[in-house]
Amino acid sequence: MKKETTRSDELFLRATKVVPGGIYGHVAPAGGLPEVFPHYAESGKGCRFRDVDGKEWIDFLCGYGSSLLGYADPEVDEAAERQRRDGSVLNQPTERMVELAEALTDRIDFAQWAVFAKNGSDVTTWATRVAREHTGRSLVVKAKGAYHGVDAWCDPGFGGRIAEDRAAVREFVWNDLDGLTQLVEEEGEDIAALILTPYHHAAFGASEMPADGFWTGVEDLCREQGIVLVLDDVRAGFRLHEGGSHRHFGFTPDLSCYSKALGNGYAISACAGREEYRRAAREVFLTGSCWNDAVSMAAALKCIEIAKRENVVERLDLLGRRLEDGLQSQAKAHGYSFALTGPPSMPFPWFEEDDNLYAVQRFCGFCAEEGVFFHPHHNWFLCGAHAEADIDEAVEVAGRAFARMAQEKD
Ligand SMILES: Cc1ncc(COP(=O)(O)O)c(C=O)c1O
Incomplete structure (x- = not known):
């Protein structure tokens, strides 16, 4: 019919x-x-x-x-509306940005700084560049099938790409610590970043939790080889632990990326990092026409407060x-x-x-x-x-x- x-x-x-x-x-x-x-x-x-x-x-x-x-949360919407009346995207950032960076560094145990953008992809890509700036190395390692955003180094599509876009990317199978170790043995001196989600949540397949010892093994490999461990917490962030998903699984990244849950539907993303990456963070260009948007920052501040309270x-x-x-x-x-x-x-x-x-x-x-x-x-x-x-x-x-x-x- x-x-x-x-x-x-x-x-x-x-x-x-x-x-x-x-x-x-x-x-x-x-x-x-x-x-x-x-x-x-x-x-x-x-x-x-x-x-x-x-x-x-x-x-x-x-x-x-x-x-x-939940959609249209009244308290978040009220905070956003109050800010909207004062201005959303002005020439300068507002006090909301400082407050939000303070709230995140307070909440995320390893982080001494935070920066803001609009989408998850903005910050996952930026974080890999911070890792390159910090290490002077070129390669980025990711898990096969993991989604980190729309940029050419990692998007799941095929259009508009050239071979060079993936030339500096290596992949291993999630939870295969031996495979990762081998990769690090072969190319470790050129690896700038290992970017991983806290558990494997690829589309079209059952989610895979980290095997026992996986995260400890990953941390050890990164620390031994000077590889920057980037946590892509864009999807899971603040749903598994209010201090970030690394707390749920018991490990410590160097940089972590957030978006989805951060603003309860107001477009915002963040990358938070340890002190030693502050210099590199300053060096890697970061801006966007609407990235100073104070409305989404006011929403995020309120969302953080409610999530904790409730x-x-x-x-x-x-x-x-x-x-x-x-x-x-x-x-x-x-x-x-x-x-x-x-x-x-x-x-x-x-x-x-x-x-x-x-x-x-x-x-x-x-x-x-x-x-x-x-x-x-x-x-x-x-x-x-x-x-x-x-x-x-x-x-x-x-x-x-x-x-x-x-x-x-x-
Ligand atoms: C783990 C992960 N990383 C990055 C992204 C990209 O975020 P955005 O769609 O906000 O660019 C997503 C989006 O679903 C994601 O789930």
Whole structure:
């Protein structure tokens, strides 16, 4: 049966005339997304959003993680609005920037300084350049399949690249400490930076936690060889530990990058670093037309305050475990071997023997029909505005989805 044309479809068709591809980047409609997923949203509040066709969703993607407290958090919005009345992008930075750098260096145990930009990619790329400036070396090492942003040295696409863009990048397989050691033995004297996410959260695959001893091994290798350890905490930052994800896993990076959860939806990113990298940080050019934006800095300051006050990290963990337990028991009741991989507060769904992702796509499609937004190939996010009742409602919907899948099999 032909699907009815929705306002979302109409907007997408309009967009294809004026925006290359209609929607770009990782939010573009990709193969394997449920047909009922909307292309356009209209509004968001708390853990729910409304699409342009008026359908309300319980959201488990939370603005790809940028909503830590929930959409349109009233306190964050009020702080932002107060600042907006005084000015957002002026000629100079405002006091908010100093306050925010103070708040981050207070919160992140190893950091003595912080700088700000708008996107995760701005700071991951900048951090690798700081490492090069500091060491005088050229190579950057990353884990295969890890996402660090849109720049040519690391983006997952193919367009517009020349071979030289990747000439100074080396890769190893996440958790393969022997492979990394070999790489360091062979090229260590030329390696400026090792950039890693706190755990491996590649798209289209189960998340992988660090194996026992992985982070200690990584730290030892970096310290022995003078390699700068860059933590890309853009996705997980402030969801696993309020001092940064390195605290959750028990290691210490040299530089760390944050974005998503930092501003609760206001565009901001940060790189924080140890004292010894201050000189290099001053030398590597850093600016952007709107990077001094005081509104997002005011929002970030408020977000940090609320997250601490409300103990959001612990709450997300509890909610994530509730979701995990609920989904596991529903799956089991319908004969499915299903797991949420990665940390409970940002889980990735995985069906056993579902390497082509068919089952997870079917599951997310059925849930989407009933207004639960579970993404089939990106990790999910919990936010502070999810209530136990929202989790339970989603679990109930999931139960019906598993039942429909089981019926299809019969
Ligand atoms: C781990 C990680 N690093 C970097 C980025 C890039 O951040 P942005 O999309 O803000 O440029 C992302 C974005 O999803 C990410 O998840």
